[in-house]
Amino acid sequence: MRQAVFNEALSGFDAVARIWxxxxxxxxxxxxxxxxxxxxxxxxxxxxxxxxxxxxxxxxxxxxxxxxxxxxxxxxxxxxxxxxxxxxxxxxxxxxxxxxxxxxxxxxxxxxxxxxxxxxxxxxxxxxxxxxxxxxxxxxxxxxxxxxxxxxxxxxxxxxxxxxxxxxxxxxxxxxxxxxxxNSREVASSWLWQELKQLDQQLREADDKIQKFRRTKGLMRGANAPISSERLTSIGQQLSQAEAARADAAARLQEIKSEQERGPTDAPSVLQSRTIADLKQQLTMVSAQLASAAGVLGPKHPSILALTREQTIIQQRLVDEMQSIAASAQKTFDANTALVNSLKKQMDTAKAEAGSATLDEASIESMVRDTEIKRQQYAELYKKASDLETERRVLRGxxxxxxxxxxxxxxxxxxxxPFLAAGVTLAIIFGVGAALLADQFGSPAIKPSATFGPPQPAPPPVVAPAVRDEIAPDIDDAPASVPDLPEQAEQPTVSDEPPAPPERRSHLPSVADVSILACLPRLKTLRQMSALGAILQGHQPLAIPQLLRLASEDGEFQHTLHDLVQELGLDRAARPQRIAVTSPESGDGKTATLCALAEHLTAAGSRVLLVECDLAHPAFAQVMALPPDRGWLRALEHGALPREEVLTTEHPHLDVLPIGEATGSVGDILEAINLDTLLSGLGDYDVILVDTPLPARDDFLAGIDWAIVCVRSDRSLIEPAVATVNKSRSLGAAGVGIVVTMAEAEPRSTSVGHVQTVAVYAEAG
Structure with a gap:
């Protein structure tokens, strides 16, 4: 059974015992x-x-x-x-x-x-x-x-x-x-009959107006449409036919004229003439005779001369006939042209008449439409008035x-x-309340922590052997009680080689051979609220600005941050420290822990730079009200240095390098760079804190002094935390530590309380 369930069961039995x-x-x-x-x-x-x-x-x-x-x-x-x-x-x-x-x-x-x-x-x-x-x-x-x-x-x-x-x-x-x-139906019926009388008078006046308008404008209809419209349609059809005939005559005339310029030819308009065909046949025969005779007789022979004259006469007749055909085509074209012009004039006149008639018809249609609407309204009102009169006479309600x-x-x-059941229920409720109050105020139990004198050592936590050997091997060696003694800071020695990470002497247990550096308590609002609000507040996540404000007001939280700074050796480091903060899953308090640690360090006078590398869940721009387009992504895209995108904050010792937004596709940028390359040349800072996930690049954490893995205290499994710790080691981090977040607050009189909290977290896996 998990520890929380066991404690809850014990509390229930304790209440029954107090009543007994x-x-x-x-x-x-x-x-x-x-x-x-x-x-x-x-x-x-x-x-x-x-x-x-x-x-x-x-x-x-x-x-x-x-x-x-x-x-x-x-x-x-x-x-x-x-x-x-x-x-x-x-x-x-x-x-x-x-x-x-x-x-x-x-x-x-x-x-x-x-x-x-x-x-x-x-x-x-x-x-x-x-x-x-x-x-x-x-x-x-x-x-x-x-x-x-x-x-x-x-x-x-x-x-x-x-x-x-x-x-x-x-x-x-x-x-x-x-x-x-x-009464309501009688009033409505009287109003409807009055409206019907007015509508009837309006309908009669509208009908008389429509008839007078038709007689005045002479609007008469033909078989299918008004006479003006039918006349315009007829003239349009005639005009189309005349224009087609004129175009045909123009084409024939043009063809004949072009053939006349080139001489006799076999043009279709010429071949259609029977005379032309006969003349061409005669010309062919005479030409054949002349050719036959020319081979036997001389050019001066009378037969040759006669055939030549006959050939000339036939050719002249062909030319004359073609001119006659051309003249006929010209006359046809002129006649069609005159007809087209006449029809166009008639068309213009008909259009004007039709346009005027159309306006008049539109006016008539508008009046007719209004009249029809009034007729329909009259019918509906008459039906409603009749129904109301009938309902009023037979109304039952x-x-x-x-x-x-x-x-x-x-x-x-x-x-x-019911009265006795209520009495028994109230008797039980008041009896239970009186018993609990009497037990609470009658003889309170004496707790060891309330006695005067030096604190007594608490028994060590009970941990299963398998959990002790695999997860928390150093719990058995932890002291039963560690008094809060002030630590004496050691003077750092300056050497040419960078110092190794300081040796941890934490009283907390370890997980997967990695120290649990601190247990940050869960932050809750201090304002007055109802019992239901207090219960719900524990299940609703706080926004990061609200969390930072509560963290600055919580003495226990600040004391834990001070212990974390000592565990990391930041108070005695001889060179700038680079710390990467990550977590196995989202919601483990990675960004909140980073910001709280930064505020604590800046309050102590350290110059701190916050670097954001969480591409999936960027939060710096919203939390710190930064410009969304500023960041090291834009610097990489334009070939600039990342230090040009470092932004200052209201605190003089705190600067921020956000991710920003890139206009192009940056791809998986964390797989292509490591933090040592990104953080080089950013300036003179005491501590550089990096908010980042863990990509697959082998040397991503090269040059990082500490990799802090944030894990929530209420996680039921510890395997994701162990996997993240092992991955941090494989990526090149010099030191790896765990920070348990959102832990239930424990008294700081002894260190056993902290050990028990972390032991419960270890047993959850």
Whole structure:
């Protein structure tokens, strides 16, 4: 069993033992409380409770289910509003007029009167305020679970008065609901009929205005659209056809003219002419005859001359025919051009008319749309007015009676079993409290620490053999009590070689052959708070600025930091010390321990530089309000020196080198550098504290004097801490130590308390 569970079990048995020691006090107090409960049960007056029930938000007959009713059914807000209406003084004032109510209240007052005159009860008949004050506290109005049923109850010493008052308020509420519903519907119906009359007059005027506008503007419609629109469409179609014909004629004309310049050819527009085809055939035949005759006859022969003249005549006829075709194409082009121009003029005129007609149609459409909206509104209002009139005539109300109050036969208060159960419970509670108080203040136990004289040595902690051999081998050798004696600082000797890390003489045990340098106590706020706040405060992490403020005010914490400085040998170091602070997991207090140690050193006059190397969880910029773009990442990216990014703080002895932000991709920068390279040339400081995780680079901690591994005291396993210690050694750290954080505070009278705290942490693994 773990130590915390064992201590908790012992504390529970101790409480039982203390009660048993004071069992006489427990019996006396519990018997007295139980006797008082029995006396109260007999003496207290008997009260009766009568309950009537109503159900609300039911759909009314003759009314259609609307969104308002759907939202109203089961709405908690509507239920609460009905409860407030029932409790209102207005309804309590109205029940005075119900038959038998005032007499029942006066009789109840006289029956329960112990002191005073009877005039106070008789005044209830005439004084409305006194009547309301008397009955208001006795009424109980509440909903029945998650239903829509409301229970109206009245408590009284007289069962008849309880029944009468409960039924009177129920009937008054139902009648008030019916009256209010009918009046509201009558008012709404009158307003709707007045609005309908105004809408009817507006619709008639709008229809007359639309007809007059159509007659004035001459707006007539064709088969599918207004006449102006149909005319514009027809002219547009004609214009498209004319432009197509003109383009075709222009193409033919251009083709003929280009062929005329080059001479006769086989152009398509020329070949389409039958005359051209015949002439070309004749020309071919004459050319063939001329060629045949030229081979036999001479050039002066009459046949040759005749054929030549005939060939010339045919060619001239071809040219004339082509010119005739060109003239015909020119005329066709001119005619189409004239038609296109005429249609364009008609198109412009039609566009102007159509544009004017479009504006007029838009005005007409707007008026028609407004009229249609009014018609729809008229129809809806007429339907609502008819429904309201129907509902007003058949209204029963949205609230319905479930049951009236019956005459109660059994008393509501006090009830035997619940009253006695409460008495027994209170008797046990007061008896236990009295026994504990009597044991606390009657004979307090004498503790050894309260005796005068020199402190007695405490027994050594009990540790399992396996844990003693493997984890804490030097616990057996630790002294039982180490008095707080002032240490005499040794004068450092100056030599050419750097001194080795100072030998540790800590009274704390070791883990994996590594010293536990200090146990930093858990910091808690000192402000006043409730018991629940004090419990929750122990489970909520403190922000680092708040933690540092509490650490500066905590004397035990500062004393532990002083011991840590002595364990590290920082108070007698002959050269600047480099200390890397790491942890197995996040949340172990690495950054908080670093900052607290830095403040402690600067308060002692040492010049300290804080270096941030935790790329995954950077915190310096937020904690110390530093510029986010300053840091050694930017220096490496721009090829500058890291010392140029060192920032000063409000404390004259404390400087900071944050990570900063890089504009490019820096990759895994810790795998590419070691701390010795990064820290070289940063300036003249007494101590350089580095907040860093442990990468895989073999020489990452080369040049580091101490590697401090921060481990929380409530970690259940010690293996991560051992792995981090071994890794720190393998990375080249000269000295490795463990600092246990968030430990429960122990008195500093002896060193055994510290050993026990760390031993419990070692046993957790």
């Amino acid at each position: 020691r004071r069992r006489g006090v427990f019996a006396i107090v519990a018997g007295a409380v139980l006797a008082l409960a029995v006396i109260a049960f007999v003496v207290l007056p008997v009260r009766y409770l009568a309950t009537a029930s109503v159900i609300i938000a039911e759909q009314e007959p003759g009314a259609n289910t609307s969104a308002a009713w759907a939202q109203k059914i089961g709405d908690p807000a509507d239920m609460e509003s009905q409860l407030l209406v029932i409790r209102s003084p207005r309804l309590l004032r109205q029940i005075m007029s119900s038959p038998g109510v005032v007499d029942a209240v006066v009789g109840e007052c006289e029956r329960g009167r112990l002191l005073g005159s009877a005039e106070a009860c008789q005044r209830l008949k005439t004084d409305v305020g006194a009547f309301i004050d008397h009955v208001e506290g006795r009424f109980s109005v509440a909903s029945a679970g998650r239903s829509r049923v409301i229970n109206i109850s009245y408590q009284s010493s007289s069962p008849e008065a309880a029944q009468t008052l409960a039924n009177a308020l129920t009937q008054t509420f139902l009648e008030d609901q019916r009256t209010e519903g009918a 949205s609230t319905r009676l479930v049951s009236l109050a019956e005459l109660p036969s059994r008393p509501f208060f006090p009830k035997k079993i």
